[in-house]
Amino acid sequence: MVLWLIAVMLYQTYKPLPAGISYESPEYRVDQVEFLHDLTYPSSDGQMQHEQQIFQRMMQVVEEAEQFVLVDMFLFNNYQHKGQNFPPVSTEFTEALVAKKNQHPDMDIWFITDEVNTNYNSAPNPLLEQMTQAGIHVVITDVDPLRDSTPVYSAVWRTFFQWFGQSGDGWIKNLMATDGPDVTVRSYLKLLNVKANHRKVVVSEKKAIVSSGNIHDASAYHSNIAFEVTGPIIGDILQSEQAVLDISGGGQVPTYTAPSTDSNTGDLRIRYLTEGKVNDAVLHEINQAGKGDTLWMGMFYVASPKVLEALLEASKRGTEIRLVLDPNENAFGQEKIGIPNRPVAAELHDKSDGKIQIRWYNTTKEQYHTKMIYIAKATGDHIVLGGSTNFTPRNMNDYNLENDLWVAAPPDNKFTLDIANYFERIWNNNDAEFTLDLDEFQEKTTFLKGVLYKLQLILGLTTF
Structure with a gap:
């Protein structure tokens, strides 16, 4: 058994990466990249100030889209600890996507996220369920095909526990948020692998925002940065997201065609x-x-x-x-x-x-x-x-x-x-x-x- 666990550790640490993972685009020349930031800080009178640009620009990407929207977002839920009161950004973004889908039923809209938002499959996320019911493609990333970052533990988990799944009636308190659903033991066992789809991007055929920040109520006041870009690099972003779909049950990302005006020139x-x-x-x-x-x-x-x-x-x-x-x-x-x-x-x-x-x-x-x-x-x-x-x-x-x-x-x-x-x-x-x-x-x-x-x-x- 010890030899088996060692073999599992070595393979899952050094196995080949899935196709399309660890991606580098060609270099493009553009005229403009816009820098966005969120900052929280105390003012001179001790009150907390919030300068926020990123979320509203992400909303703008959705509002202006005419052909497709694809989102890949690590944290996306409205769970909070008792007594906390954060802006309902995840609900607002859900409503914006659903409204877009209702206005344009044929529009291809994808929302890719991490299983942390279902508490590692302990309970459905109402916001994701709302999107699914509206006809939006919701994908929970399967991170198991990725290499293991905690091989000592993950070898044991893969050998003994992964076969039982995680869903069921949770009975352990949610450590991330007291108003979140209770969690099963099997979900916490999976969490201990500490592996995630940590990406943060919102993209349409017109522009893309690459961010350090999540669309997540409890993270709404964090200080973050983001970049807004346009042009053919959108195709590379979609290509990198196809790799996520490929390891998570399939599907085809939207097709992007760069405008003929994109001349790949700029400073x-x-x-x-x-x-x-x-x-x-x-x-x-x-x-x-x-x-x-x-x-x-x-x-x-x-x-x-x-x-x-x-x-x-x-x-x-x-x-x-x-x-x-x-x-x-x-x-x-x-x-x-x-x-x-x-x-x-x-x-x-x-x-x-x-x-x-x-x-x-x-x-x-x-x-x-x-x-x-x-x-x-x-x-x-x-x-x-x-x-x-x-x-x-x-x-x-x-x-x-x-x-x-x-x-x-x-x-x-x-x-x-x-x-x-x-x-x-x-x-x-x-x-x-x-x-x-x-x-x-x-x-x-x-x-x-x-x-x-x-x-x-x-x-x-x-x-x-």
């Missing part, structure tokens, strides 16, 4: 990346950074040993590095202990002799959920890469499904200036206290958290 260069191709691009860009360059990063989770080593090497080469990190204090109403970002921040600060500068985003009950890197080059185009991907092994090493947009833009382009202004604003606290000094979350227990963080990485038993 900006863009690529669409998924899964491990994001990792390749991030490491390449950091490794190319040198003296005179400034590397900015806004990140919810950073824990990839390869990324950390690349940052330290870039610092040695003279790259100025500034990181804005979430302090990892909370997740869906549950307090967290600061892993991985606090021990990672301590490691980067100490090993670089303080040359790598780090500030914490000033979160309260929300998260700094951004996942973006920006390299202001001393010469040539500046580089931006962002989307769903946290810089962790689980997100970057072909375990989760992820999606990012890579952009190269001249330093004087509006897109570049908007990104630069975003980082300068929150780093310097220009009109509010967006960020805090590193010392704010470097407590005496950081060393012990570092030991726990390293142990989790070695065993693969992480939630990041």
Whole structure:
């Protein structure tokens, strides 16, 4: 039996990826990429302020669509903890899709999501059921064909528990939201594989939005970023989503034909990346950074040993590095202990002799959920890469499904200036206290958290 479990571990860790997973588009030239952001921060009188752009633009994509809409969204539900009151964004988006389908019955509308929204098959999601009844194609991603990120546990689960399914009458409290349905033991056993379709994209024949943010009530006040693009890259986004359908029961994504006016010219260069191709691009860009360059990063989770080593090497080469990190204090109403970002921040600060500068985003009950890197080059185009991907092994090493947009833009382009202004604003606290000094979350227990963080990485038993 031990040999069997070892064999399962090895195969499920290194097996071939399904066709179309870990995708990289060709490089396209475009005239415009629009940068969008959501920011939550305390005003001078202590009241929480919310600057929000992303959700309304996603709604606009649906409203303006004439041929098709395809959405792939990790978190999509309206479950909350008792006493919480968030904007009903998931209901509003459901109603918009249903209204679109009712107005245009022949329109091809797809909604792809993760099984977390059915509590790992413990209970139906009323919003998804509403879409299905309206004739919208709803797909719950089957992540089992993907590689296992927690092989020690997943080998046991695949051998003994997967055969029993997860549906049934749940009796265990829902840890993500007290008003969510009770969950079966078998669903929690599946959750412990910690594997997901983590993508976040809304696309029509006219435009696409690649985002770090979910359409999820309890996440509505998180700080996030997104990019809005047009042109033939829409076809690549659809192609990458076909791969998700292929591992999840089939179906055919909408057909996209680029307008004849798309001449593949413009000042900006863009690529669409998924899964491990994001990792390749991030490491390449950091490794190319040198003296005179400034590397900015806004990140919810950073824990990839390869990324950390690349940052330290870039610092040695003279790259100025500034990181804005979430302090990892909370997740869906549950307090967290600061892993991985606090021990990672301590490691980067100490090993670089303080040359790598780090500030914490000033979160309260929300998260700094951004996942973006920006390299202001001393010469040539500046580089931006962002989307769903946290810089962790689980997100970057072909375990989760992820999606990012890579952009190269001249330093004087509006897109570049908007990104630069975003980082300068929150780093310097220009009109509010967006960020805090590193010392704010470097407590005496950081060393012990570092030991726990390293142990989790070695065993693969992480939630990041």
